[in-house]
Amino acid sequence: MILQPVFRRSLFQKKSPAKSKLPRLTRPVTKRVLDNGLKVFLIQVKELPVVSHWIWYSVGSRDERSGETGVSHFLEHMMFKGTKKYPKGSIDLITARLGGHNNAFTSSDYTAYYFNLKSDRFEEAMKIEASRMRDCLLDPKEFELEKKVVLEELQRGEDDPWGSLFQAVEAAAYVVHPYHHPVIGWKEDLERLTRDRMRDYYRRHYAPNRASLVLAGDFKQKDAMALVEKHFGKIPAGGEARGEVLHEPRQRGERRVVVRSPAKVPRLGVAWRGCTVNDADDVLLDVINCLLSLGKSSRLYQQLVKGKEIASYAQSYNESRMDAGLFWVIAEPKPGVEPECLEEALLGEVERLKAEGPSAAELARIKKAVLTSFYFQMETVSDQAQRVGQYETIVKGGVRALEGYPERLRSVRPREIKEAMRKYFEEDQRTLGWSLPEGE
Amino acid sequence: MVKAQVNRGKRSSGLHLRIHRRELANGLILLAVRNRTAPTLAISCSLMVGRMEEAPEQAGISYLVGESLDEGTSKWTGDELASLVEGYGGSLVTTGSGAAIRMAAEDAGLAVKILSEVILRPTLPKDGVRRMRELALAEIQSERDEPRTVASISFQRLVYGEHPYGRPSKGSLETMAAITPAQCRNFHRKWYVPSRAIIAGSGDLDPQELLDLLEKAFGSWKDKKPKGPKVEEPRELDGILKENLIYPSNQVQVFLGHLGIKRTDPDFYKLLVMDHVLGSGPGFTSRISRKLRDEQGLAYTVGASITHSAGTERGMFSAYIGTSPGQEERAIQGFLREIKAIRKQAPSRKEMEDVKAYLTGSFVWALERNSNLARFLIRMERFQLGADYIERYPEIIRKVSAQDVREVAQKHLHPDRYVLLRLGP
Numbered sequence: 001m002i003l004q005p006v007f008r009r010s011l012f013q014k015k016s017p018a019k020s021k022l023p024r025l026t027r028p029v030t031k032r033v034l035d036n037g038l039k040v041f042l043i044q045v046k047e048l049p050v051v052s053h054w055i056w057y058s059v060g061s062r063d064e065r066s067g068e069t070g071v072s073h074f075l076e077h078m079m080f081k082g083t084k085k086y087p088k089g090s091i092d093l094i095t096a097r098l099g100g101h102n103n104a105f106t107s108s109d110y111t112a113y114y115f116n117l118k119s120d121r122f123e124e125a126m127k128i129e130a131s132r133m134r135d136c137l138l139d140p141k142e143f144e145l146e147k148k149v150v151l152e153e154l155q156r157g158e159d160d161p162w163g164s165l166f167q168a169v170e171a172a173a174y175v176v177h178p179y180h181h182p183v184i185g186w187k188e189d190l191e192r193l194t195r196d197r198m199r200d201y202y203r204r205h206y207a208p209n210r211a212s213l214v215l216a217g218d219f220k221q222k223d224a225m226a227l228v229e230k231h232f233g234k235i236p237a238g239g240e241a242r243g244e245v246l247h248e249p250r251q252r253g254e255r256r257v258v259v260r261s262p263a264k265v266p267r268l269g270v271a272w273r274g275c276t277v278n279d280a281d282d283v284l285l286d287v288i289n290c291l292l293s294l295g296k297s298s299r300l301y302q303q304l305v306k307g308k309e310i311a312s313y314a315q316s317y318n319e320s321r322m323d324a325g326l327f328w329v330i331a332e333p334k335p336g337v338e339p340e341c342l343e344e345a346l347l348g349e350v351e352r353l354k355a356e357g358p359s360a361a362e363l364a365r366i367k368k369a370v371l372t373s374f375y376f377q378m379e380t381v382s383d384q385a386q387r388v389g390q391y392e393t394i395v396k397g398g399v400r401a402l403e404g405y406p407e408r409l410r411s412v413r414p415r416e417i418k419e420a421m422r423k424y425f426e427e428d429q430r431t432l433g434w435s436l437p438e439g440e
Numbered sequence: 441m442v443k444a445q446v447n448r449g450k451r452s453s454g455l456h457l458r459i460h461r462r463e464l465a466n467g468l469i470l471l472a473v474r475n476r477t478a479p480t481l482a483i484s485c486s487l488m489v490g491r492m493e494e495a496p497e498q499a500g501i502s503y504l505v506g507e508s509l510d511e512g513t514s515k516w517t518g519d520e521l522a523s524l525v526e527g528y529g530g531s532l533v534t535t536g537s538g539a540a541i542r543m544a545a546e547d548a549g550l551a552v553k554i555l556s557e558v559i560l561r562p563t564l565p566k567d568g569v570r571r572m573r574e575l576a577l578a579e580i581q582s583e584r585d586e587p588r589t590v591a592s593i594s595f596q597r598l599v600y601g602e603h604p605y606g607r608p609s610k611g612s613l614e615t616m617a618a619i620t621p622a623q624c625r626n627f628h629r630k631w632y633v634p635s636r637a638i639i640a641g642s643g644d645l646d647p648q649e650l651l652d653l654l655e656k657a658f659g660s661w662k663d664k665k666p667k668g669p670k671v672e673e674p675r676e677l678d679g680i681l682k683e684n685l686i687y688p689s690n691q692v693q694v695f696l697g698h699l700g701i702k703r704t705d706p707d708f709y710k711l712l713v714m715d716h717v718l719g720s721g722p723g724f725t726s727r728i729s730r731k732l733r734d735e736q737g738l739a740y741t742v743g744a745s746i747t748h749s750a751g752t753e754r755g756m757f758s759a760y761i762g763t764s765p766g767q768e769e770r771a772i773q774g775f776l777r778e779i780k781a782i783r784k785q786a787p788s789r790k791e792m793e794d795v796k797a798y799l800t801g802s803f804v805w806a807l808e809r810n811s812n813l814a815r816f817l818i819r820m821e822r823f824q825l826g827a828d829y830i831e832r833y834p835e836i837i838r839k840v841s842a843q844d845v846r847e848v849a850q851k852h853l854h855p856d857r858y859v860l861l862r863l864g865p
Contacts, residue, residue, distance in 0.1 A: 045477070047475070047476055047477045048807060048808065049804070050804055050805075050808070080724075088734070089724065089725075089730065089734060091723075092722065092723025092725050093725050095723065096721060096722045096723065096725050096795075096797070096798040096802075097794055097798060097801075098797070098801060099797060099798055099799075099801015099802040099803070100801070100802065101722060101802070102723065118801065118804065144737075145734075145735070145736075146737065147737075148737030149733060149740055152691070152737075152738070152762070152763060152764060153740035155690040155764065156690075156691055156740055156741065156762055158690050159586075159587050159690050160586070161585045262585075262687075262689070263585035264581065264584060265578075265581055265582045294526060295526040295531070296510070296526075297519065297523045297526045297527075302519075305575070306571065309571065309574070312574075312575050312578030312582070313578075313582075332578070332582060334574065334578050335577065335578055335581055365526065365527040368527060368528065368529050369526050369527065369529040370529070371529060372528065372529020372543075372544050373529050375478050375529075375544060376478070376480055376542060378477065378480075379477050379478045379480060379808065379809045379810060380477075380808045380809055381808075382808075
């Protein structure tokens with residue numbers, strides 16, 4: 001599923017990341033690779049005269065070394081602060097003048113930049129991205145100013161009671177793998193980060209051979225390819241190949257963390273070690289996720305919010321990533337309910353699914369729900385481009401891997417769900433965190 | 441369908457939306473467009489119901505009724521309804537002012553049936569309403585852990601005073617706790633009437649077919665002309681009203697502003713241009729975000745707008761920033777400086793050109809995604825924007841002059857009488 005990217009500008013804030021996967025791309029994707037290694041994906045959609053232009057770099061906080069945490073995301077901010085051709089502020093201004101939108105986001109596994117523009121003017125996005133690929137100025141004065149903005153963003157995150165709990169649980173669940181550190185980085189690393197270190201990082205990771213360009217919308221394929229060649233074809237391959245990271249050893253026992261905060265409402269987050277995106281088990285964890293918390297008919301709602309009336313909120317997420325991610329279940333106790341009581345009931349629901357598995361009818365309902373929900377993700381060109389870019393950047397086999405998803409989903413049997421529950425939802429494999437009020 | 445015709449050379453948006461409209465004998469307005477992008481359908485039912493219809497001692501009742509609409513209908517129990525919607529891969533959201541459903545387009549008949557059940561025939565059962573009330577109470581408590589939400593609620597209270605918009609939509613712990621299921625049923629009976637409703641759908645389906653389905657389901661809805669509590673217009677401030685709330689957060693939340701305009705205000709479009717010059721342009725193109733974020737690094741989130749909250753009632757002009765303690769005075773001075781500047785001097789030619797190019801060019805994005813389109817159709821109808829609104833819009837924006845912007849800034853922005861709310865350590 002989609003990771004939790006950190007946006008340059010805040011968008012609509014959901015309590016959680018959204019699901020993003022599709023059984024079949026009903027629209028064909030054309031793939032080309034330039035001589036310098038840039039991968040290009042074209043998806044034609046003609047309903048509106050618009051084009052969504054995306055560049056995905058295969059770099060994220062996963063690639064950061066000790067002492068430079070947060071540099072991927074901070075660098076993404078700096079990409080708007082001036083390149084050789086585009087002075088500070090001009091990228092937003094040009095986009096606005098063209099009646100379009102742009103933004104960018106960084107996750108642990110990738111960094112993405114997009115423009116949504118009318119179809120008669122998307123070449124401008126290519127010009128800008130070509131310039132940003134190698135010619136970002138990283139002006140020292142701008143670097144210091146933007147560092148302040150990023151530190152404000154970090155503080156804003158710390159004021160979010162869920163945000164600080166997620167961060168604490170992740171840091172405990174991963175000890176050696178870089179998923180240990182937050183995408184935004186540790187505060188002291190950010191404060192100490194130098195412009196030169198960022199420049200080195202930029203040189204190592206930003207190059208055509210580390211990027212995928214995705215174009216979705218109303219354009220002529222031949223013309224679009226000619227433009228890609230014109231703007232990106234001359235940029236030499238460079239940087240380094242994406243490095244290996246330390247594997248997280250198998251967890252040997254439950255880990256527990258408590259975050260004391262000014263927040264008055266207790267909040268619970270339990271994370272089990274999950275799998276990689278498109279692992280054979282990923283679809284099973286997707287189904288488990290929906291069994292647990294898709295809507296008011298789901299198990300967590302029926303049992304905890306409705307039946308026992310001990311939770312005011314309960315949700316799960318299958319956060320599969322490039323390397324094994326986490327499967328989350330989070331909840332808030334209703335006022336007056338003891339945290340232990342909620343914890344016991346929530347873990348009890350997970351155990352029940354493990355012991356009993358889903359009924360055939362329940363599973364059939366969830367499968368239909370998952371399949372239909374993918375159609376809603378086809379409603380905009382931007383959604384379609386995003387899905388392709390994400391898969392190409394972090395999944396071996398790229399977007400083609402998605403093609404098998406619907407069949408795989410259809411074939412899921414209740415027995416497989418039980419087996420996956422036993423495999424992933426072990427007590428020794430979980431990290432359990434509570435955010436509790438200070439002084440209680 | 442969302443037919444995009446490019447009419448170069450004509451001074452229109454070049455976009456044409458074929459809207460199918462039907463007004464039923466009971467006063468209900470139905471709207472539909474075809475959109476073939478995906479095999480999906482979204483239908484929204486929007487009712488003129490909310491805080492304005494609530495008695496102060498029942499603050500939160502419209503929210504509670506909305507949350508409870510899917511707890512059971514004459515045909516289905518709440519559980520049956522949830523299984524049905526989710527089993528078809530759809531989603532149903534009910535709120536204090538109506539409901540919206542998304543389904544595969546081939547399931548349009550079922551989507552309309554479900555929507556009509558929750559709007560027309562909810563049972564608002566005792567146990568369901570009680571549970572929803574307890575969840576609302578829990579949410580009120582949970583929101584107190586979110587500094588920006590706490591600040592925003594306090595700011596609205598100060599700006600609107602006794603007016604219903606001064607109260608949060610969920611009411612208070614006290615008023616919410618006191619609402620009974622019987623009161624909810626009365627509220628629904630009284631206010632959920634066709635003359636207050638607009639229903640709009642967008643998706644891959646023949647619009648006439650959709651309108652037929654909707655007419656069949658909603659045609660027998662009886663209209664009454666409910667009379668609500670008499671509400672006085674909110675009072676203007678006569679000076680500066682400051683409030684400082686101590687809160688254990690990392691950042692300081694600052695809201696500065698005052699009463700704004702209704703959506704039907706003749707100055708709306710001039711103010712829309714002003715907003716984009718001043719505080720709500722895309723990216724960091726507007727003056728406030730450019731200066732406070734880009735040039736001074738004071739914040740991640742900062743902006744200002746008067747048109748954003750304009751609705752059937754007066755909205756607010758509000759400037760917002762979340763910044764580190766000790767920097768708020770610079771931010772407040774920054775807000776005031778920019779407000780005074782735009783009142784004093786008309787924007788430059790370049791600023792006007794940039795903003796107009798953005799506003800006229802970005803219109804197309806409102807037409808993406810069925811749920812957005814359905815909401816867009818409802819706004820067009822609610823505020824009587826006219827069937828040719830999309831075609832006329834670019835011309836409306838182009839006509840706004842720099843002098844107009846200065847004049848409306850003088851008329852609608854008040855740097856000498858405002859609420860200043862600070863929340864933080």
